Amino acid sequence: MEEFEFVRNITIGQYLALHSFVHRMDPRVKLICFVFLVGAITFTTSYTANAILLFVVIALIRVSQIPIRYALSGLKPAVPIVILLAILQITFYTSGFAGGSNCVSFFRWGPIDVNSCGVQLAVVSAARFVDLLILTSLLTFSTTVTELTLGTEQLLAPLQKRFNFPAHELALTMTIALRFIPTFAEELERIMKAQVSRGADLGQRGAFRFIQQTRSLLPLIVPLFLSALRRAEELVLAMEARCYVGGRGRTHYVEFKSRPSDFVALAIVILFAAGILLFPFAY
Amino acid sequence: METTAQSGLSVRKIVVAGVLAAISILLGYTRLGFIPVPNLSGNATIMHVPAIIGAVLEGPAVGSLIGGLFGLFSFIQAESPIFKNPIVAILPRLIIGITAYYSYAVLKRWNEYAALAVSGVVGSLTNTILVLGMAGLFGLLPWAAMLPIVPQAIAEAIIAAIITVAVVAAWKGIETGVGGGSRKV
Numbered sequence: 390m391e392e393f394e395f396v397r398n399i400t401i402g403q404y405l406a407l408h409s410f411v412h413r414m415d416p417r418v419k420l421i422c423f424v425f426l427v428g429a430i431t432f433t434t435s436y437t438a439n440a441i442l443l444f445v446v447i448a449l450i451r452v453s454q455i456p457i458r459y460a461l462s463g464l465k466p467a468v469p470i471v472i473l474l475a476i477l478q479i480t481f482y483t484s485g486f487a488g489g490s491n492c493v494s495f496f497r498w499g500p501i502d503v504n505s506c507g508v509q510l511a512v513v514s515a516a517r518f519v520d521l522l523i524l525t526s527l528l529t530f531s532t533t534v535t536e537l538t539l540g541t542e543q544l545l546a547p548l549q550k551r552f553n554f555p556a557h558e559l560a561l562t563m564t565i566a567l568r569f570i571p572t573f574a575e576e577l578e579r580i581m582k583a584q585v586s587r588g589a590d591l592g593q594r595g596a597f598r599f600i601q602q603t604r605s606l607l608p609l610i611v612p613l614f615l616s617a618l619r620r621a622e623e624l625v626l627a628m629e630a631r632c633y634v635g636g637r638g639r640t641h642y643v644e645f646k647s648r649p650s651d652f653v654a655l656a657i658v659i660l661f662a663a664g665i666l667l668f669p670f671a672y
Numbered sequence: 673m674e675t676t677a678q679s680g681l682s683v684r685k686i687v688v689a690g691v692l693a694a695i696s697i698l699l700g701y702t703r704l705g706f707i708p709v710p711n712l713s714g715n716a717t718i719m720h721v722p723a724i725i726g727a728v729l730e731g732p733a734v735g736s737l738i739g740g741l742f743g744l745f746s747f748i749q750a751e752s753p754i755f756k757n758p759i760v761a762i763l764p765r766l767i768i769g770i771t772a773y774y775s776y777a778v779l780k781r782w783n784e785y786a787a788l789a790v791s792g793v794v795g796s797l798t799n800t801i802l803v804l805g806m807a808g809l810f811g812l813l814p815w816a817a818m819l820p821i822v823p824q825a826i827a828e829a830i831i832a833a834i835i836t837v838a839v840v841a842a843w844k845g846i847e848t849g850v851g852g853g854s855r856k857v
Contacts, residue, residue: 481816562737611839
């Protein structure tokens with residue numbers, strides 16, 4: 390029966406309760422910093438900048454007191470695909486980020502073209518992946534899901550005033566989704582057991598059994614959707630009965646307060662990200 | 673009369689978006705949403721189907737909302753360098769609901785079932801094409817390596833169409849009392 394146990398294995402948010410500076414930061418400021426760093430990592434193409442970024446994210450993990458092996462736990466299962474992609478990028482790319490203006494070719498045979506641009510592409514892509522893996526772990530290990538949701542809502546609130554962007558609605562949707570995941574996991578367990586007790590073959594997993602896999606999926610997915618929509622109807626009724634009105638003028642139980650050190654951190658991160666993106670690195 | 677300040681989304685839309693986003697995330701967590709296939713990507717997915725269903729039931733905004741949350745989680749949870757990139761993981765998923773909704777809205781007058789199936793296919797292809805396109809632009813995947821993904825994209829589109837038709841038809845049957853669905857709570 391072990392294969393039906395989902396509830397036990399689902400952990401939403403991986404918050405580690407520590408008392409580092411990163412943990413104590415205002416979630417709004419932390420989110421802005423996160424966005425700037427992700428931007429810097431995603432758009433930089435040079436070796437030097439990536440080495441600096443790798444150093445910085447590792448330093449941030451040290452500051453946050455999160456054990457580095459926690460932050461890197463997602464790396465191990467990804468190694469085969471990283472290597473596979475790197476091989477593809479090295480062998481087949483004729484031009485890298487620069488558009489192929491000054492690539493040095495090492496080896497050429499038919500469609501296979503090993504050149505410096507392909508190598509740069511492979512190395513930078515792998516480095517980006519590691520950087521982002523560490524950075525997202527840093528965010529999820531140091532911030533609770535509630536903080537993230539409320540932080541997002543309050544950051545987007547000015548957009549709601551100016552452009553009618555549904556910031557509050559987005560946050561509420563996120564909260565509802567997170568609230569219902571365990572409920573649906575339980576529901577899914579029940580549906581699976583019910584179908585198996587009626588003789589359904591849920592099949593073994595394997596790359597070459599995908600047709601059987603798909604067919605065994607339908608009797609699980611359809612009831613799951615229907616029960617979810619039914620629950621949605623009930624929740625709508627309950628909220629409307631209580632005259633729920635979202636949006637403007639709603640106050641929050643938790644109020645975030647930014648400290649001066651938050652602004653200092655924010656200024657440093659913005660300057661750093663701008664520096665990484667604008668500085669003309671030679672390599 | 674002063675109207676209450678609400679930016680366009682009704683309670684129903686918010687709730688349906690939340691519930692369907694929960695399913696999408698759950699399919700990812702339990703790995704039930706991944707169907708192992710023998711090619712480079714390793715997995716066909718049905719995690720985008722809630723976005724299609726949400727769009728068909730409650731409109732493009734709901735579809736985008738679900739797609740956005742699905743994208744956010746696939747970015748944070750990604751185990752592959754391809755999806756550890758916000759432009760690849762999040763942006764294309766916002767569009768799924770929009771294309772799915774409009775293809776449904778256009779074809780609905782002609783035939784409801786066909787409209788549902790087409791919106792499933794269109795939504796699914798939107799996901800595949802935009803994700804691979806972004807991955808190609810970022811140099812994460814050589815264009816030549818995408819050829820083996822074509823059969824998978826077709827399979828995903830068919831599965832998405834089947835699930836969309838099954839779920840929406842059953843749900844609307846329940847809602848109107850036709851189709852023999854019984855309302856159990």
